[in-house]
Amino acid sequence: MLRRTLAAVPRRLAPAAARAFATAPVDMSDEAWTGAWHAATAELRSEGVTFEESAGRLRELLQTGLLTHTDLKDHPGRFFEAHRILARHAVEHGPGFWIRFTVHYNLFAGTVLAVGGEQQLADLEAMLPRGELGCFGLTEVLAGVQSGLVVNTTATWCDERRVFELHTPDEGAAKNWISQGYTADKAVVLADLRVGGSSHGPHAFVMDLRTEQGGAAARGVSMSDMGRKTTGNDLDNARISFERVELPHAAMLDRYAAVEAGGGGQYVQKVAGVPPFAMIGQRLYTGRVAVAQAALSYSRRLFELTRAYAEGKAIPGAPGGGGGTSDNRLAGIPQLKSLFLEAEAELSQLDAFVGALEQELSAALRLDKIPDERLVEAIATAKVRAVERSIGLCFRLKQEVGSFALMADAGFAHLDFLQCCKFAEGDSRILMQKMARDRLKAEMAGNGAAGGCEAEAALCARIGAGMAEASKAGADRKEAWDAQWEEVYELAELVMGRVMSDYVDGGKGSGGN
Numbered sequence: 001m002l003r004r005t006l007a008a009v010p011r012r013l014a015p016a017a018a019r020a021f022a023t024a025p026v027d028m029s030d031e032a033w034t035g036a037w038h039a040a041t042a043e044l045r046s047e048g049v050t051f052e053e054s055a056g057r058l059r060e061l062l063q064t065g066l067l068t069h070t071d072l073k074d075h076p077g078r079f080f081e082a083h084r085i086l087a088r089h090a091v092e093h094g095p096g097f098w099i100r101f102t103v104h105y106n107l108f109a110g111t112v113l114a115v116g117g118e119q120q121l122a123d124l125e126a127m128l129p130r131g132e133l134g135c136f137g138l139t140e141v142l143a144g145v146q147s148g149l150v151v152n153t154t155a156t157w158c159d160e161r162r163v164f165e166l167h168t169p170d171e172g173a174a175k176n177w178i179s180q181g182y183t184a185d186k187a188v189v190l191a192d193l194r195v196g197g198s199s200h201g202p203h204a205f206v207m208d209l210r211t212e213q214g215g216a217a218a219r220g221v222s223m224s225d226m227g228r229k230t231t232g233n234d235l236d237n238a239r240i241s242f243e244r245v246e247l248p249h250a251a252m253l254d255r256y257a258a259v260e261a262g263g264g265g266q267y268v269q270k271v272a273g274v275p276p277f278a279m280i281g282q283r284l285y286t287g288r289v290a291v292a293q294a295a296l297s298y299s300r301r302l303f304e305l306t307r308a309y310a311e312g313k314a315i316p317g318a319p320g321g322g323g324g325t326s327d328n329r330l331a332g333i334p335q336l337k338s339l340f341l342e343a344e345a346e347l348s349q350l351d352a353f354v355g356a357l358e359q360e361l362s363a364a365l366r367l368d369k370i371p372d373e374r375l376v377e378a379i380a381t382a383k384v385r386a387v388e389r390s391i392g393l394c395f396r397l398k399q400e401v402g403s404f405a406l407m408a409d410a411g412f413a414h415l416d417f418l419q420c421c422k423f424a425e426g427d428s429r430i431l432m433q434k435m436a437r438d439r440l441k442a443e444m445a446g447n448g449a450a451g452g453c454e455a456e457a458a459l460c461a462r463i464g465a466g467m468a469e470a471s472k473a474g475a476d477r478k479e480a481w482d483a484q485w486e487e488v489y490e491l492a493e494l495v496m497g498r499v500m501s502d503y504v505d506g507g508k509g510s511g512g513n
Contacts, residue, residue: 087295116255
């Protein structure tokens with residue numbers, strides 16, 4: 001496998017970041033913080049930027065102290081605002097830095113914050129002034145983004161040596177598309193915990209990926225580059241494998257579960273009714289809100305830039321207008337004018353929806369509470385709707401502005417950022433499948449009337465009848481379900497319409513698309 005030794009990254013602050021932090025009081029207002037964050041990130045660039053340079057820029061941003069590793073809980077509004085501001089940069093400069101940022105702050109640091117013990121939290125805070133970066137090792141080669149959670153990497157407890165042995169049993173279990181995997185100093189790795197021959201499912205472990213900052217990979221850690229992408233090539237994406245890497249007892253994030261050393265080793269769940277992965281899943285919820293906001297911020301910025309161009313672009317006349325028109329600007333063409341109005345209305349509605357969810361989720365984060373089922377479903381809805389609507393609107397915009405969309409600085413070159421959003425923190429299709437499956441289960445259990453509409457009930461009946469017919473023909477349960485795929489996604493759209501209506505206008509809408 002390809003191995004890379006990183007050059008040392010200079011430990012200095014970017015000028016804008018240093019100025020922003022030096023002039024801001026420690027206990028600044030949220031308004032002052034937003035201004036400081038804008039200043040600290042104003043000079044972001046991606047063109048011609050290497051992995052190491054981009055990672056160095058994030059190291060510098062960490063060292064400003066503007067956003068701490070605990071702000072996700074202590075100041076969640078700043079955590080989400082930081083994501084929104086960086087997402088607007090993606091139009092001109094690509095999505096690489098935004099992804100690098102959210103991997104470190106949400107997936108890596110956020111997981112330690114959610115399930116780490118006191119010493120692990122102290123170690124996390126110590127990373128900030130040192131500018132140390134983390135990555136998150138969950139997705140595996142054979143899991144992919146559309147197959148849901150599959151973890152075949154193993155962490156086997158050896159009580160005699162007091163270590164966990166982290167191992168990749170085959171190529172399919174290698175960690176895949178790990179953003180910041182080449183440049184990170186540490187990693188949170190999800191592995192199937194095995195104690196005394198028994199599997200206890202996915203648990204999180206924090207480890208050193210390198211012998212020193214910017215140094216060679218740790219013993220037993222192998223990395224290969226995922227290759228060039230259509231956009232975001234200032235971000236490193238790695239495939240990572242582990243060859244019986246020994247991790248100390250303190251590597252297991254142990255707030256909710258631990259392995260007691262001695263006497264053969266014993267698995268202990270510290271908090272009854274709270275499995276560790278339920279708390280790790282919190283990062284999926286914060287990530288989905290951040291991804292939804294990123295898609296909306298990106299779309300708004302792209303429409304702003306395009307509208308400014310269209311309003312300044314003169315046209316000689318309108319088709320069939322006899323050589324004249326009352327509005328001789330590109331923005332006045334009916335289809336483009338209509339699209340601008342439609343986008344503003346739709347993006348505003350989605351902003352309101354996602355904003356309401358951010359407030360509700362932030363309250364849960366401050367209290368270390370798991371969101372209830374209603375909020376979890378709404379967050380999944382927001383992630384899918386914000387991303388899919390952004391893709392649709394931005395693609396249509398591209399088709400309406402002609403050669404302008406081909407210009408490198410017009411913003412359309414990085415549209416695949418929205419493709420990244422589509423499969424990040426839960427692929428849109430997987431989330432929709434779950435919504436439809438949950439709704440069908442509720443209907444079959446006689447609970448459909450508790451929230452669903454008549455159209456949903458009718459679709460549930462059609463799906464159920466279709467599955468029964470397929471089963472009679474010899475199909476197994478999965479095949480019977482897959483045969484109804486069109487109705488399944490139609491049902492998910494109805495559910496999302498209803499859920500969004502409940503938040504935006506108090507349930508007065510009729511649901512649907």
